[in-house]
Amino acid sequence: MPRYRVTVSYDGTDFHGWQKQPGFRTVQEEIEQALVPLSPEGAPVSVHGAGRTDAGVHARGQVAHFDLARDIAPASLRRALNDRLAGDVRILDARVCADDFDAQRSAHAKEYRYRIWNAEVMAPTLRRYRCRVGRALNLAAMRRAAADYVGEHDFAAFSANPQREIGSTVRHVYSVEIHADLPEVEIRVTGNGFLYKMVRSLSGYLISVGTGRAPADAVPAILASRVRTARVESAPPQGLFLWQVWYDEGERLRIDQNLFPAYAPAGRNSP
Amino acid sequence: MPRYRVTVSYDGTDFHGWQKQPGFRTVQEEIEQALVPLSPEGAPVSVHGAGRTDAGVHARGQVAHFDLARDIAPASLRRALNDRLAGDVRILDARVCADDFDAQRSAHAKEYRYRIWNAEVMAPTLRRYRCRVGRALNLAAMRRAAADYVGEHDFAAFSANPQREIGSTVRHVYSVEIHADLPEVEIRVTGNGFLYKMVRSLSGYLISVGTGRAPADAVPAILASRVRTARVESAPPQGLFLWQVWYDEGERLRIDQNLFPAYAPAGRNSP
Numbered sequence: 001m002p003r004y005r006v007t008v009s010y011d012g013t014d015f016h017g018w019q020k021q022p023g024f025r026t027v028q029e030e031i032e033q034a035l036v037p038l039s040p041e042g043a044p045v046s047v048h049g050a051g052r053t054d055a056g057v058h059a060r061g062q063v064a065h066f067d068l069a070r071d072i073a074p075a076s077l078r079r080a081l082n083d084r085l086a087g088d089v090r091i092l093d094a095r096v097c098a099d100d101f102d103a104q105r106s107a108h109a110k111e112y113r114y115r116i117w118n119a120e121v122m123a124p125t126l127r128r129y130r131c132r133v134g135r136a137l138n139l140a141a142m143r144r145a146a147a148d149y150v151g152e153h154d155f156a157a158f159s160a161n162p163q164r165e166i167g168s169t170v171r172h173v174y175s176v177e178i179h180a181d182l183p184e185v186e187i188r189v190t191g192n193g194f195l196y197k198m199v200r201s202l203s204g205y206l207i208s209v210g211t212g213r214a215p216a217d218a219v220p221a222i223l224a225s226r227v228r229t230a231r232v233e234s235a236p237p238q239g240l241f242l243w244q245v246w247y248d249e250g251e252r253l254r255i256d257q258n259l260f261p262a263y264a265p266a267g268r269n270s271p
Numbered sequence: 272m273p274r275y276r277v278t279v280s281y282d283g284t285d286f287h288g289w290q291k292q293p294g295f296r297t298v299q300e301e302i303e304q305a306l307v308p309l310s311p312e313g314a315p316v317s318v319h320g321a322g323r324t325d326a327g328v329h330a331r332g333q334v335a336h337f338d339l340a341r342d343i344a345p346a347s348l349r350r351a352l353n354d355r356l357a358g359d360v361r362i363l364d365a366r367v368c369a370d371d372f373d374a375q376r377s378a379h380a381k382e383y384r385y386r387i388w389n390a391e392v393m394a395p396t397l398r399r400y401r402c403r404v405g406r407a408l409n410l411a412a413m414r415r416a417a418a419d420y421v422g423e424h425d426f427a428a429f430s431a432n433p434q435r436e437i438g439s440t441v442r443h444v445y446s447v448e449i450h451a452d453l454p455e456v457e458i459r460v461t462g463n464g465f466l467y468k469m470v471r472s473l474s475g476y477l478i479s480v481g482t483g484r485a486p487a488d489a490v491p492a493i494l495a496s497r498v499r500t501a502r503v504e505s506a507p508p509q510g511l512f513l514w515q516v517w518y519d520e521g522e523r524l525r526i527d528q529n530l531f532p533a534y535a536p537a538g539r540n541s542p
Contacts, residue, residue: 009392009394009395009396011394011395011396011398035447038513042373058395060394078392079404083390087393087395087398088395088398089395090392090393090394090395091392103463119278120357121349121353121362121363123280123331123358123359123361124280124281124329124358124360124361125280125282125329125399125400127282127358127359128396
């Protein structure tokens, strides 16, 4: 039966994250429920996402795949799902994909963006989508520390719960960029994969560096320690966006060209 | 006693507008309640805004004044109010002003912005702050129609309820600009004052023109009719922002230089 690939955007505020948990509202479960009426004899459909996002974390370009025993035009599938889903989840794109496409395993890289509102007063209409930092951030120090994240390292010290990790805690961070157009500051992290709360931990430490509470040159020692300590705080979830998932080399999701051209630069956000 | 001038930003989603109404949550009342503990013997304080905003309409730079029988440093006043106010209202700026400053009567001009998400699929994190228009907008036609709004006209045909208006329905629209960076389209309207739901009516008609449902050259006839008809629809409230209020010639509110430098251009909004 055909396999479909969807690009999903959601406002994580009212979700307990992506992954199904009994008794909690999750994005995965709501998409699976929306698929039931489209499935022959209402057979359950399993939706597999590229990455889990925690409670309160947003997604601009989450990707998921599922097998549906029905040939349906992708545009019709997208509309049918959006008709059934609540407004805080939208299917941006749907397409038929190869039977061996796996949203998680086929992923070449993932980009997360952590968004900071660096001002004394929060913009009310952004309060669910930014982390406010009142003290002026030292961007040069943050960039210096961020450079030490890049590369293949054991990131156990930046995992909220290294014991929970299955297998290796080694990940390859391809790039960390800090874009600033005050009061917006955005930390863009791209890597081949991330541990539990790793991006929020990397961001939380950079915020500590930017506010002068942590040294800019301690990252190599923290990585080498492989131990999570109080030096590393997790930044709050509302600032984090799963921005996009990269598959074939150089591929950009269709949303970049079509649906969301206005989404790119940081610092141009409005109230 | 000293008169204070405050710049207020709010998320209108959960408010029944600015103006006090018994039994409803309003911005004016919440600011007045927040001022009571700061007022000698808890005397009530009347807050006067530059303009009323309807239920669901947002403000980036509303301005208000009030007299408070107490000398308090403006920065302390701002913090004390923000400590007491809910997160969907923020005092961006507070200052002592002249005793004859009146947020409404002293206003030289007001700017409203109507923000459209011109795409088939809404961005979930913008759903409370944009009006989605699925059909591609004809911007040239909208600009042609918008040009006929500019000038001093009787705008009765663009008031939701001309009977409700006290006195003249003549207003001077200084400029109407349509900024587009798809999928963002922003209608910026500046004038010396606006009738009830006038900006939403002006915007609603421009959207009808942009989607081909109304002619681009009918504005002079509609204005001359002085009669509100079904030709003119009010655009929904969530797209509208009271952007800023201008006082002395050429004055820009402090938020433009300091607090919200990233607020200006349309089309750079992120999910």
